[in-house]
Amino acid sequence: MAACEQDHSCDEDDSDSDDGCNQPLATGPEAEEKSHFLEVCYSFVWYANDCMYDLGKLQESIQELDPVEKEMWKVDPMQWYNEIKQRIAVNSHFLNMFPCADICSADLGPHADQVVCRIPSGHRVASRNSSKVRSTLRQFVRDWAKEGQAERQASYSPLITALLQHLPPPQQGSQQRPPAVLCPGCGLARLPFDLVRVGYAAQGNEFSYHMLLGSNLILNRSERPECFSIFPFALSLPNRKGRWDHLRAVKIPDICPMDALRQGAQFSMAAGEFVEVYKNQTNAWDAVASCFFLDTAKNIFLYIRIIANIIRPGGIFVNIGPLLFHYADSPNDISIELSWEEVKPALLEYFDIVEESQKIALYTANPEGLSCTRYRCIFFVARRNNVAVHGRSNPVY
Secondary structure (H helix, E strand, O other): OOEEEEOOOOOOOOOOOOOOOOOOOOOOHHHHHHHHHHHHHHHHHOHHHHHHHHHHHHHHHHHOOOHHHHHHHOOOHHHHHHHHHHHHHHHHHHHOOOOOHHHOOOOOOOOHHHHOOOOOOOOOOOHHHHHHHHHHHHHHHHHHOHHHHHHHHHHOHHHHHHHHHHOOOOOOOOOOOOOEEEEEOOOOOHHHHHHHHOOOEEEEEEOOHHHHHHHHHHHHOOOOOOOEEEOOOOOOOOOOOOOOHHHOOEEEOOOOHHHHOOOOOOEEEEEOOHHHHHOOOOOOEEEEEEEOOHHHOOOHHHHHHHHHHHEEEEEEEEEEEOOOOOOOOOOOOOOOOOOHHHHHHHHHOOEEEEEEEEEEEOOOOOOOOOOOOOEEEEEEEEEEOOOOOOOOOOOOO
């Protein structure tokens, strides 16, 4: 289904300190890459243990209720506990399918398939990676469930509509080459998948091994629509309207990728840090479609320069997203946090903006929850001019 080019040369967010993160015994880039990849695999395998710890704390809290309060609650605590535990077990079974040695760019040895699934004795999974496992489950709702349709409509549809207007693909059956569109930071790959469905040649780029392992599963191992059931909100107890809302199943994928793409569809995935993967691909792309991506940069000027370099003159850059800045609260990382008023002139150096507006979008929100974060996103469509890319950035990535 989706070819995956391996160029995952840098660890994601590797500067975070965490007592649970084991350091590799060997040294060098390949040893570090192997260590990081295995840590991500182990975080999927460890999911049930991580959840049971939290569930145990919730159980202790409930035990503090006196008999009158328990009667007011009108829920059998043991039933409540067991219902959540059962959902955790289902999620764990699903997540245990994620580890896949083929996704790692480093050599994992002759027993790689076993190595990725077996946590070594005494190993402690980093808490940041356990947290990313839970966010990966919620990302499946956004990208591959019927419940995420509204989010996709708000975030992906404006990008697709803009490309169809400003860089339309050839009609089906035409011998003309489809425009090549790059989707950096594509998460679980729904945006490039949807672009291929409407006639583009699309490549998704992703840095996170959590996302890469998740997209590999959904793209290549989904036998039919809604073949997997998950419970992404099993431990999301705040902001519920209904008593059992957190226990509802979400079925994925809403559409089977292997059935949806016509023969000859040009769809690929490239694993790795955006700048490292694409810095030498001058004029290689007809368009870039970015969603909630620009503010993942430590230095947004570098991202703009790379995007300008890889888009051919006359090509299109479409973007939607906030300026939240991923590394803003990371004390050990550089983070250049600019306003749109400051970013726009850098963009205009290499692009002519033909559309600009603000759009409201959510990101991995609980569709049935009582609370969500609404992002006021910058949306623009820009056409690449003929100005040669100039200047350079310090290597902060």
